[in-house]
Amino acid sequence: MFRRRTDLPLDRDALSRFLPWLIAFMVYLAAMAQAGMLGLDSMSQRWSKDIGTSLTVQVPPVSGLDKAAKEKSIRRLQDTLNLLSETKGIIRSSVIPESRVLQLLEPWLGAGIAGDVPLPVLIDVETNPANKPDIRVLKQKLSAAVPGIVVDDHGVWLARLVQLIRTMEGFAALVLVLILASAAATIVFTTRTGLAVHREAIEVLHFTGAHDSYIADQFAWRAMALGFKGGIIGLGLALPTLLALGLVAGRIEQGLLPEISLGGVGWISLLVLPFASALLAWWTARATVMRNLAGML
Amino acid sequence: MNFDPTIPIARFENVGLRYGLGPEVLQDVKLELQPGSYHFLVGPSGAGKSSLLKLLYLAHRPSRGLVHLFGMDVATTPRDELPALRRSIGVVFQDYRLLDHLSTFDNVALPLRVARVKEDEVQRHVVELLAWVGLENHMHARPPTLSGGQKQRASIARAVIARPRLLLADEPTGNVDDRMGFRLMHLIEELNKLGTTIVVATHNEKIVERLGHPVIGINDGRINVTPGSGPTY
Numbered sequence: 001m002f003r004r005r006t007d008l009p010l011d012r013d014a015l016s017r018f019l020p021w022l023i024a025f026m027v028y029l030a031a032m033a034q035a036g037m038l039g040l041d042s043m044s045q046r047w048s049k050d051i052g053t054s055l056t057v058q059v060p061p062v063s064g065l066d067k068a069a070k071e072k073s074i075r076r077l078q079d080t081l082n083l084l085s086e087t088k089g090i091i092r093s094s095v096i097p098e099s100r101v102l103q104l105l106e107p108w109l110g111a112g113i114a115g116d117v118p119l120p121v122l123i124d125v126e127t128n129p130a131n132k133p134d135i136r137v138l139k140q141k142l143s144a145a146v147p148g149i150v151v152d153d154h155g156v157w158l159a160r161l162v163q164l165i166r167t168m169e170g171f172a173a174l175v176l177v178l179i180l181a182s183a184a185a186t187i188v189f190t191t192r193t194g195l196a197v198h199r200e201a202i203e204v205l206h207f208t209g210a211h212d213s214y215i216a217d218q219f220a221w222r223a224m225a226l227g228f229k230g231g232i233i234g235l236g237l238a239l240p241t242l243l244a245l246g247l248v249a250g251r252i253e254q255g256l257l258p259e260i261s262l263g264g265v266g267w268i269s270l271l272v273l274p275f276a277s278a279l280l281a282w283w284t285a286r287a288t289v290m291r292n293l294a295g296m297l
Numbered sequence: 298m299n300f301d302p303t304i305p306i307a308r309f310e311n312v313g314l315r316y317g318l319g320p321e322v323l324q325d326v327k328l329e330l331q332p333g334s335y336h337f338l339v340g341p342s343g344a345g346k347s348s349l350l351k352l353l354y355l356a357h358r359p360s361r362g363l364v365h366l367f368g369m370d371v372a373t374t375p376r377d378e379l380p381a382l383r384r385s386i387g388v389v390f391q392d393y394r395l396l397d398h399l400s401t402f403d404n405v406a407l408p409l410r411v412a413r414v415k416e417d418e419v420q421r422h423v424v425e426l427l428a429w430v431g432l433e434n435h436m437h438a439r440p441p442t443l444s445g446g447q448k449q450r451a452s453i454a455r456a457v458i459a460r461p462r463l464l465l466a467d468e469p470t471g472n473v474d475d476r477m478g479f480r481l482m483h484l485i486e487e488l489n490k491l492g493t494t495i496v497v498a499t500h501n502e503k504i505v506e507r508l509g510h511p512v513i514g515i516n517d518g519r520i521n522v523t524p525g526s527g528p529t530y
Contacts, residue, residue, distance in 0.1 A: 007407060009398040204394050207354060208408040209384035209459070211377070294376070297358060 007205060008198050008215075010222040015190045019223075023230025024237065026183040027277050030176055031238035031270055035245075037172035038266040044165040052158065055125040055135070057084070057093075057142065058150040061118040076146045077121050083145055084125060089133035096122040120150075183277065187227070187284040191219055195292050202293075212293040220286035227281025231274025238270070304368040306330045306463050306494045307353060312362035314348050321360070322348045324518045330496065332462070335489045336522075337505045338498040340515035346498040347391075349515065350465050353496065354388045355379055367462070384412055387456030387493075389466035393448045395440040401427065401451050402436040408459040422458060430454045430484065445472040449481060457488055464488060466497045470504060478504065 010016060059080050062072045077095070084093040101122055109117070127133060139151045195202065205215055307330040314323040322345050330336065338346050351357045352364055355371060364371045366382055374382065387408075395404045402423055409419045427433050430450040440448055449469060456464060466485060470478030482497075482504055489495045496513075499505065505512060511525040 007396065007399065007403075007410070009396075012398070200394070201396050203356075204396060205407070205411065206380075207356070207383060207386075207388055208411050208455070209380045210411040211380045214411055297355060297376075297379070 006218045006222065008194075008201050008218050010194060010198070010218065013190075013194055013197060015193050016222070016226060019186070019190050019226045020230035020233060022186050023183060023227055023277055023281065024233035026179050026186075027231045027234025027273050028238045028241075030179045030183075031235060031242070031273055033172045033176040033179060034270060034273070035238075035242050035266070037169050037176065038263070038269070040165050040169045040172065042263060042266070044162050044169075047158065047165075048162060052154075053127050053129045053132075054154070055127060056152045056154070057123040057125055058120040058152070059123065059146060060120045060148045060150070063118070073121070079145050080123065080142060080149065083141060084123070087133050087138060087141075089128045089131045090125055091128050092126040093123050096124055180280065183280060184284045187223055187281050188288050191223065191285045191288040192292065194219060195289065206296070212290055215293060216286045216289035219289045220282045223285035224278045224282035228274055228278035230281075231277035234277070235270065235273050238273075242270075302332055305365070306332055306334075306367060308363075308365040309352075309359075310363040310365075312352065312359045312364055314345075314352060314357060315360045322518050323352070323359075326362070326520050328513065328520060328522065330463070330494055332494055333489070333492050335486075335495040335508075335510040335525075336497070336513050337508075337510055338496055338513045338515065339500070339502075339505060342500075344515045345518045346515055347467060348518075349513075349520070350388075350467055350496070350498055353463070353465055354386050355383055380411075384408065384459055385462045387459070387461035387464045389449070389452050389456045389464070389469050391468040391471055393440070393452040395448060395451055395455070397440050400437045400439060401432055401443065401447075404440065404451055405454045405458055407455060412459060423454075426454050426458055446474075446477040446481075449473055449477075450484075453481065453484060457493070461493065463494045463496070466495070468499055469497060470499060470501050475503070479507075482508065 057080060059073075059077050062069045062076070081093060081095075084090055098119065101119055105119075135151065135153050135155075142149045142151060202215055307328065309326045309328040312323060312326040312328075313321045315321045326349070338349065340346050348357075352359060352371075353366070355366070358364070358372055367385060369378075369382065371379075371382075395401075396407075399407075405427060406419050406423045409422060414422075424433070424436070427436055430453060432447060432450055432454065435443060435447060435451075440451065443451065449472065453466070453469065456466070464485065469481050469485070473481065478501060485495055485497065486508070495510075509526040512523045514521045514523065
């Protein structure tokens with residue numbers, strides 16, 4: 001691919017041999033930054049979607065282990081469920097089984113706490129995203145019916161979390177831009193060295209009537225081939241790394257993190273990287289040569 | 298590029314040339330090269346022969362004065378129009394300046410490829426010309442494997458392949474024996490007969506006397522043109 005006849009012995013340049021590896025390293029880092037950016041974006045969207053339409057209602061336990069206390073607890077729960085089902089904008093409300101609550105608390109409180117600690121009853125509420133209920137009014141109604149009830153719409157910490165993720169995304173984007181700038185600087189340096197090494201041959205081409213663009217194209221096509229080669233190597237190393245990270249994240253995310261996915265567009269944007277690095281190399285080398293030759297007669 | 302055949306190939310008016318902040322290596326040069334003319338450029342080493350040639354093949358612009366090539370003022374000609382001018386000028390360098398990584402064929406083909414001539418025409422013209430200069434058996438050889446005379450012939454072939462209107466040769470016989478020198482000069486004579494304007498810088502007095510063309514003498518950066526006496530053979 002990109003094999004063209006050239007009048008300059010660019011293949012023999014020592015720097016040309018290293019350029020694909022330098023670009024491979026940068027494409028690898030770029031793939032990581034890009035995947036991180038896309039993964040975080042997907043995570044924040046999923047989090048917003050999942051949590052933004054859900055509420056958790058905590059019905060505190062009634063103190064005492066006698067029958068009257070149990071009946072009171074059941075009545076408070078029933079009142080809460082009735083009130084929730086009557087509220088417009090609530091699609092579903094379901095009690096989280098005690099076993100699941102214990103499972104969620106296990107990492108903090110340890111196993112075997114059933115019966116030792118009075119646990120609130122948790123109700124998972126799903127709201128209609130198109131017609132959300134007024135949470136403030138809902139809280140007032142529930143508090144009046146069941147004193148001590150807690151309604152958590154996750155809004156505060158969700159907003160902070162999304163803000164944190166957006167900041168991390170911005171940082172990943174900055175890293176990506178820095179990597180691209182470093183790749184471009186590497187190509188500029190390599191091309192300038194090539195111009196110095198082949199100065200005499202370039203003069204001969206000029207004296208035989210070559211336009212600057214004729215000479216620039218030779219450097220640009222060579223850089224493009226090396227950029228593409230480096231891009232393929234970098235992506236070849238990045239993909240297994242990302243798959244391995246995906247597997248590790250898959251294990252952690254159970255119950256803690258939403259599913260992290262790059263999505264089809266994300267994967268395609270990664271596959272585009274070798275072409276992007278080839279294009280960047282072509283354009284940078286060409287611009288460098290044109291700029292340098294403009295100073296010659 | 299079309300040129301008016303009635304205007305001089307090159308015209309120098311009060312031309313001075315200095316490199317950087319150094320002294321003037323050419324001073325008050327007045328010169329006119331008519332189409333089809335043949336001049337020898339002679340003078341001691343360091344007198345300014347190569348500098349004069351550099352102005353003619355557009356390696357430098359004059360520090361002062363006017364240089365017109367094919368009727369165009371080189372000082373004001375836009376940079377992107379220089380390649381078209383250079384394609385009308387063939388240069389035989391003293392040190393050949395062949396590209397070592399290319400074959401003899403590719404070296405000679407360079408001016409045609411640079412001008413984006415079709416590859417089948419390149420093949421035909423280069424094969425024909427290499428046969429004319431006697432290098433048909435060395436087409437695929439790289440310059441480092443060629444003798445001095447072969448390199449010089451390859452260099453001449455490259456200079457004339459695009460049929461330039463002006464041929465400049467810097468010491469074309471400097472690295473070859475007398476026999477080969479006269480053979481190369483015969484090649485250049487043939488080109489002149491076809492209408493190419495020639496300037497040959499040389500130290501070889503025998504060739505200058507024998508061919509009898511006008512002589513541009515150069516000393517301490519100043520020139521003096523003497524008319525030719527005609528060939529003596």
